[in-house]
Amino acid sequence: MPLSVIGAGFGRTGTSSLKVALEQLGIGRCYHMIEVFPNPEAPAFWERVADGKPFDWEEIFHDFAATVDWPAGAYYRELMAYYPDAKVILTERDPEKWYRSCQDTILSPAHFEELKGTPYEGMIRKIVFATFQGRIHDHDHLIDIYTRHNAEVRRVVPAERLLVYRVSEGWAPLCEFLGLPIPATPFPHVNTTEEFTGHESLPRVTPGNWS
Numbered sequence: 001m002p003l004s005v006i007g008a009g010f011g012r013t014g015t016s017s018l019k020v021a022l023e024q025l026g027i028g029r030c031y032h033m034i035e036v037f038p039n040p041e042a043p044a045f046w047e048r049v050a051d052g053k054p055f056d057w058e059e060i061f062h063d064f065a066a067t068v069d070w071p072a073g074a075y076y077r078e079l080m081a082y083y084p085d086a087k088v089i090l091t092e093r094d095p096e097k098w099y100r101s102c103q104d105t106i107l108s109p110a111h112f113e114e115l116k117g118t119p120y121e122g123m124i125r126k127i128v129f130a131t132f133q134g135r136i137h138d139h140d141h142l143i144d145i146y147t148r149h150n151a152e153v154r155r156v157v158p159a160e161r162l163l164v165y166r167v168s169e170g171w172a173p174l175c176e177f178l179g180l181p182i183p184a185t186p187f188p189h190v191n192t193t194e195e196f197t198g199h200e201s202l203p204r205v206t207p208g209n210w211s
Contacts (some may be wrong), residue, residue, distance in 0.1 A: 007068025008076035009091030014167030015069035028065025043119040050126035
């Protein structure tokens with residue numbers, strides 16, 4: 001099953017909501033960081049990608065029709081080449097709000113403590129932390145990387161393949177881009193900072209999850 005949608009946006013830009021929205025639109029299963037948790041082989045696959053070792057995209061995406069969020073978003077250019085008919089969605093939000101959301105969730109010291117000693121740790125270090133050269137709490141550095149990444153996506157992706165999107169815009173621009181009717185149901189908004197920090201929507205990442 002080839003990917004039809006590739007997410008190029010960083011985590012904490014509404015990617016969880018976009019995943020749910022794409023699945024509600026009938027695109028098919030959408031890969032997201034959350035898909036790593038129930039698949040003990042996934043972290044090792046992404047480490048192979050990060051290390052430049054042999055891999056096959058079909059190994060990880062064989063049951064998926066779309067992907068958003070990290071880790072796949074770090075390789076949007078490679079995925080664009082491999083899936084030439086796929087459309088690309090760049091999710092964005094206000095840079096300051098993005099930074100604060102990251103610090104309160106995926107880049108928080110408390111969250112990383114949960115990752116230690118799990119196969120997830122190496123993948124996060126090599127893909128997410130490496131995106132920011134390990135300086136994951138440096139405000140100006142993160143904002144600079146974030147804004148330059150978004151500008152690079154705009155430069156690299158042909159305009160006809162790209163939607164620059166904020167999930168606050170709702171269904172209309174997303175459905176127009178994908179050529180699909182607007183659902184009667186409200187646009188989903190999931191995995192807020194409050195949900196993440198309370199672990200209401202995400203499984204806990206502890207060594208026991210990987211047995």
